[in-house]
Amino acid sequence: MAPRRYFTVTEADALLPWLTTLIDQLRAARQTIRAARADLLPVLEAAVGNGGSRKAGDLLPAFQRMEEAFLAIRETGCELKDIDLGLLDFPALRDGHEFYLCWRYGEDRIRYWHEINEGFAGRQPL
Numbered sequence: 001m002a003p004r005r006y007f008t009v010t011e012a013d014a015l016l017p018w019l020t021t022l023i024d025q026l027r028a029a030r031q032t033i034r035a036a037r038a039d040l041l042p043v044l045e046a047a048v049g050n051g052g053s054r055k056a057g058d059l060l061p062a063f064q065r066m067e068e069a070f071l072a073i074r075e076t077g078c079e080l081k082d083i084d085l086g087l088l089d090f091p092a093l094r095d096g097h098e099f100y101l102c103w104r105y106g107e108d109r110i111r112y113w114h115e116i117n118e119g120f121a122g123r124q125p126l
């Protein structure tokens with residue numbers, strides 16, 4: 001396992017345009033999957049016995065886009081906490097104290113932080 005990456009506010013801010021694109025990709029792919037849910041559930045249940053179907057195969061690109069976006073986000077060292085809210089945490093370190101810089105989709109820059117164990121509800125202004 002690679003050592004944990006710690007971000008400065010400037011480093012995290014620089015990634016936001018790209019991360020916003022990845023979150024958009026995740027949301028679009030998930031919406032495609034959700035829209036097909038009513039058709040997909042019976043297919044998946046039947047797939048156990050017959051090896052699948054075209055409907056399930058049609059969703060493969062959406063699953064692949066989601067996987068690619070998840071991996072790309074993880075490789076940055078930040079942590080995706082919630083797709084719907086677009087919550088990302090960036091590990092940070094100050095005077096030996098570990099905390100998260102916290103960003104929510106739609107915010108123009110990093111403006112908040114929270115303790116590692118507090119999450120979004122514990123957000124405080126920088």
